[in-house]
């Protein structure tokens with residue numbers, strides 16, 4: 001590689017130098033390794049969450065006094081666990097002890113979620129998400145996100161993830177290409193849902209569509225499997241009863 005350009009910016013105008021936060025220094029090195037070393041591809045899709053959003057609003061009305069806010073992210077965690085169970089290679093890691101010649105399939109489902117904090121990005125983990133309900137996941141997420149903002153996450157809160165979700169749904173955007181959190185082999189990026197006219201065979205109807213972006217490690221996963229994973233995830237989000245099948 002040719003050397004990084006060094007420019008004396010002060011020659012062109014006033015400047016100010018600020019040290020990167022500790023979190024940014026650590027995550028930057030990890031992101032650079034993961035972006036450079038993983039042959040990553042991203043598939044984009046949309047999920048019809050019209051009914052799910054209505055259900056979420058209804059749940060929040062029913063639990064208004066409990067102090068728990070049910071979020072779309074909690075449903076995504078549960079739907080991802082079901083998709084990871086159906087497509088187990090997405091919940092695996094390359095066995096680097098053997099030079100990457102085998103896959104280690106994890107029979108536990110711990111879901112990391114990217115949390116934005118004043119000091120940078122951290123990824124707390126919902127442990128054993130397969131064994132938890134939507135209300136418990138929502139409660140734990142709120143607690144972990146609060147700890148993250150206060151800089152109080154312990155290393156154990158941020159370790160052991162088998163898959164990560166990065167949601168920009170509360171902020172905006174359409175699609176993005178998240179970087180895989182090694183040694184995981186895939187990550188789901190989620191953006192803000194919006195009302196769109198969708199053709200139902202007879203007419204256009206207004207549907208709430210959630211943009212999904214799945215980035216996957218091409219050493220482990222093929223494009224067809226990624227498209228199936230996204231399609232299944234979208235099916236679950238469109239009709240959450242399917243999670244029982």
Ligand code: CAO
Nearest residue numbers: 071072073114115116121145166167168169170191192193
């Ligand atoms: N579509 C539309 N609206 C959405 C949505 C979606 N996909 N996801 C959340 N929202 C809404 C919520 O319903 C909420 O609305 P109300 O305040 O009206 O109820 C609002 O957006 C804010 O949501 P939130 O951000 O507080 O909650 P969350 O569960 O969606 O996210 C957390 C929690 C911790 C993930 C989030 O605060 C955060 O840090 N996001 C940034 C993650 C990030 O930086 N990712 C990029 C990593 S790569 O650099």
